[in-house]
Amino acid sequence: MISANLSAVFYLISGILFILALRGLSSPDTSRQGNYFGIAGMIIAIVVSFLSVGNFSTSLIYVIIFLMIGGAIGAFIAFKIPMTAMPELVAGFHSLVGLAAVFVAIAAYLNPEAFNLGNIGDIKLASLIEMSIGAAVGAITFSGSIIAFLKLRGIMSGFPVTFSGQHFLNLILGIAIFVLIFYLCKTQSDNIFWTLIAISFLVGVLLIIPIGGADMPVVISMLNSYSGWAAAATGFMLGNDLLIVTGALVGSSGAILSYIMCKAMNRNFVSVILGGFGGSQGPQMKVEGEQIAIEADGVATILNEADSVVIIPGYGMAVAQAQQSVSELVRKLRAQGKNVRFAIHPVAGRLPGHMNVLLAEARVPYDIVMEMDEINDDFPETDVAIVIGSNDIVNPAAQDDPNSPIAGMPVLECWKAKHVFVSKRGQGTGYSGIENPLFFKENTRMFYGDAKESLNKLLALIN
């Protein structure tokens, strides 16, 4: 058994290593080293927690066995998961952190002596508050992430589920959580503790069902943030500084990501959380003209002559699993000496950075993958812009039509390129149901069909 002071010093080292792990992500070159710092921090934390409890009875063997079982499952998932399934994997992982926080809180409630929090029925007030906050936030994170997971996996429809009185119900349940915590502190009654957890699970479900598929980047970031706050609350309960530091880091990380995602959609956080779509204040502008289709040979002719090409991928590319074909196209075009780049909108896909990961997996060098701000001014000098499976993020109505539901959202101004090709399944308006005037522009040609099949046809024609 090591002293509390010594373990606090080791936890401090772990905390610093975790900060360095996040710091490493400021550039792809330092990121791998950062991840090793994170792993080292975790190993120190686990070893120190064994040593500080200092109980080496039979329990320890079971702890190691269970650790290995969980580790094996985690490693198996990590190696098997396809990159296109990252959004649901991240949501699934968040749910586990949430549930673990709930279980730690329950364990502490049932056996407060082990955690030095007082006795059964006589738990210290501060600890009880921290415990209930940890349990409530953990439970909301768990059930909310499960719903996000089901939506992303396609088991549950991605459309917002709304009913009248929804916000009122959420408000009542939110107040109920505080009231229950208050009475739990007064009475320390088991029933109140279990009711608190049950209601928190319910709140998690109700919070996420009204949020639609395209808003998922915000939701996942928000749940990421919640899992951090749950860990921090647990840290307060245990008096463990490492958990407090880590929880705060993760909590603020998730909050920043939510903010970035909201800003990229020009929506405020509250309206995303309340669900449905942003309010449209009047009739949308009528779109004039017609969509002109083009075949692979037409695209190939223009591409072969072009000097600069910008590709704008979206969630449709992930759905069609077209990233390999896109990468192959880029390789061929670059071999011809053309300047080919990618333009990534912050909310393209279902997860922050989703497109970057898919392109990296398809072996697209990351230095030609540009962020929106880096490339948006270059479209007027671009010969060809190719839109693959994205829609709202290239919608000029965001700038031209003040009545559009997405008015004011920053978009990629691909219509300023000489030619625009849009690879799209069919003529529909897509997920959000918002008409896209880009498809009707004079310099736009619609390249209908499954993205992967269309690109493979095109590939054969690029010399």
Next chain:
Amino acid sequence: MEIDPFIFRLSIFILSIFIGYYVVWSVTPSLHTPLMSVTNAISSVIIVGAIIAALAGSSENVFSISSTFGFIAIILAAVNIFGGFLVTQRMLQMYKKKKGKK
């Protein structure tokens, strides 16, 4: 008068939020997905609480109700720790500049 330990923890908490704020803003947007998976892995450091709970059982009664919750929490957190770090590693391996080739 002595300062309540809670105030110390609160100070640590708030300062850490600030550190998180500045560190995370410096993360390049192309690595936002690995950022999520790695924050996920490190938040599973909640496993230290689960270990305390699990080790609280006596030798005669390893699986009391309380320690059983601890054991389950260990499995959940371990899935996350291994899964989170390994999938991050797998992603980061892909972010390499092509060498030699243009």
